[in-house]
Structures are given as structure tokens and as C-alpha cells.
Amino acid sequence: MVSSVEEQLVSEGYKKTELGTIPEEWLIKTARDIFIKIQDGTHFSPKIGGNDYLYVTSKNIRPGKLDLSSAEYIDEKQHKSIYKRCDVRKGDILLTKDGANTGNAALNNINDEFSLLSSVAFLRVSKEIYSSQYFLQQIMSPSFQQAVQVAMSGNAITRLTLDKINKLEFLVPSTKEQTAIATALSDVDALITSLEKLIAKKRAIKTAAMQQLLTGKKRLPGFEEDWKTVSMNRDADLKARIGWQALTTTEYLDQGDFYLVTGTDFKGGRVNWSTCHYVDEWRYSQDRNIQLTNGDVLLTKDGTIGKVGYVDKLNGPATLNSGVFVIRPVQNAFNPMYLFYILSSRIFDDFLNRITAGSTITHLYQKDFVTFEFEAPNLEEQNQIAAVFSSMDDELDKLDQRLIKTQNLKQGMMQELLTGRTRLV
Incomplete structure (x- = not known):
């Protein structure tokens, strides 16, 4: 119950509710009260194939969007069996109810019939009273998504059952x-x-x-000179933090003067300094070869191998962890930024595919990388x-x-x- 003190703090025309302060004329209703039909898809796995009817699963439901780029199809007999139970119509809200993307919602804009997997429910409003677009937006709001997480908590299997969906509350x-x-x-x-x-x-x-x-x-206008081979073995200086210099996670500091750059700090091909950890000065000074300078090309060699970064705006003294190579030209053999784009291209992807073919390799060895060559102009x-x-x-x-x-x-x-x-x- 709202106290008299709280009532005095509420602006005129508003009221306090369990969902927060809302306009006086707004109502709070459950999904059961709003939607004239709430139903999920088939609980058996149909055989995929043919091109008769679209088969929509949770992977096709992105926040606010129905993504059919990876859509699958089933035959007419299976579809008719499913559609008897879940007759999805244009304008229905599609809501994922289990899996990693539980709570994603999209509006069905497809005129034709299609089938749903049980990981997706559809919610249908009476268009004379309610706007399906409005309730879609409310489902995608941060506060509603939090309510979805609360509804799923406390169970070993995290999913939204139809009963839980029916009890979800909306501002109306x-x-x-x-x-x-x-x-x-x-x-x-x-x-x-x-x-x-x-x-x-x-x-x-x-x-x-x-x-x-x-x-x-x-070719760019004005250039006709033949290209030459650039070899990482001959034309590049390749450095990394060697084994005995390895850092422990306790040495990754949240603040300091000396940046520690890892492969997870690459964003859009540049170093995202805001995500970097720091190290003590003695760790930075330990190896001059991996102290970064503007124009350095960085390449991950552990975990997600082949991720490329370019240092164009050094924020301060910085060094590397053991999972990253720094590559520099020998006697101006190449433009570092040009190499950055080579390593970001299909040319280098093809090279990585060749050296990792048939293996579960998660490390790019220096002995392999130095065999990389490419053709380049002057x-x-x-x-x-x-x-x-x-x-x-x-x-x-x-x-x-x-x-x-x-x-x-x-x-x-x-x-x-x-x-x-x-x-x-």
C-alpha cells in the first residue's frame, strides 16, 4: 500500500504501482488479459527439407527483427500437423521462450503460413483494442527483459513456459x-x-x-610498376613476449601508467585503450622489443588466431601479453598500414586456412607465420x-x-x- 508521504511525492496525474510510477489512467494487465491467443510451436522435431513451408525457430528471432537469412523449410504434411496447433498470423508477436536468446521478440510480417518450433511462442492481440507494435516495443524494453529473467529464475531449466508468459505484466x-x-x-x-x-x-x-x-x-591511376614479393621471414621483424616473461592474471592491473594490450582489446582493427589492463613499470621495461610505437602491426597468435590490430594513436607507454605478435618492417620493406590491410584480407585468411587445414590448432607459431608471403607494389x-x-x-x-x-x-x-x-x- 502506498503511504501518504509517498503519495505526496508523486506528480499530479501519476500513481505509484508495483511497476513504478505511471500515469493515473494507465493500467497494469497480465499477458493473459491482453492477448487473445498465446501458443508455442511444435514439441517434436520435423524433418528439415524441401521448400514447402517456412520453419521458424528461436535463431530466426532477433531483437525486433524476424531474420530469415538462415531459414529452413519442411514439407506440407508436417506443416499441416503443426499448424493445427499454432496457426501463426501476420501481426502476431513472436517471442523466444528458451535458449540463450530467450526474450527476443519480433513482429510477424509474413502473409503466408509457416511453422514454429516449441522454442518460440506467438502472442496475438485484438487489433481493435491493442497495438501489437506497442507491446513488441514494451517486450524489448530493458525493464521488461529484466522481468523475463526474473520469471525464468529459480529453475534448473531456464525457459519461459506458457504459464509464465501468461503471468507477465504490461503497462497499458x-x-x-x-x-x-x-x-x-x-x-x-x-x-x-x-x-x-x-x-x-x-x-x-x-x-x-x-x-x-x-x-x-x-591499379590506382599512375602506377604501372611490377609488384615484388614481400616475405615475413626476410622483410619483417617479428617480436612477442617470450615464455619466461609470461604474465600471471594477478599482474593485470585495473589502473596504472603502462598499458597491457591483449587480443581482446582489438576493436575495428584498432586498440581499444579503454578496455586495456595495466602492468607495473618493471614489466613494461622488461623487454624493449614489445614496447609499442605508432605504426606497429599486431597479430594474435593464441585463442582466436589471426586477429589484426594497428597502432595509430598510442595513448601512453604500452606492452603486450604473450598472445600477440608485433610486426615491424625491416628497412622500409613495406608500409605497416598496408600490411595491416593484407593481414585483414582474404589473402591472409587463405594462408591461415592452409596451415590449419585438418587440425584443431589454436596457436599461430612463429615458424609458420614467417613462411607467409604476398605480392606488393612499391x-x-x-x-x-x-x-x-x-x-x-x-x-x-x-x-x-x-x-x-x-x-x-x-x-x-x-x-x-x-x-x-x-x-x-
């Missing part, structure tokens, strides 16, 4: 306000989707350009090719930052609109 404004909120949030979703598509397109263009320019299939053309890709990376980085800001904007809008703190009607 008027139909008019539901529509207004859903429209505002959907507009931001559309912007996020367009940015994601643009980024994917730009990445594809970069990949195609790398395949052309790094192999000589396409330094001037390398510089210009590297500049082309660096410009593409700058553009992609700006788009990524814009996407992050838009996603953060969406989170803030959800927090305001789906709780009634900000009203649109």
Missing part, C-alpha cells in the same frame, strides 16, 4: 497512446535499420575493393592504397558512432515513453 495506456508510442519508436527502429544496411553495404564495398587493390587486379602505391582503405575505415567508424548514438537514443525514448514519463497524447 489508451489505444491512441499505444499507437503514438509505437509509431515514435518504430520510426527510430527504421533509422537504425537503414544505418545497419548502409554500414553493411559500405563494408561489402571495402571488402570488394581490398580484393581488387591488394591483388593488383585493379612503397608509394602501398601508401596510396592504404590511404584509400583508411578513408573507408574513417567513414565506417563515423557510421558506427552514429548507429550507437541512435541506439542509445532509442533506449532513452523507451525509458521515457513506455513508462509514461513523457507523454505523446
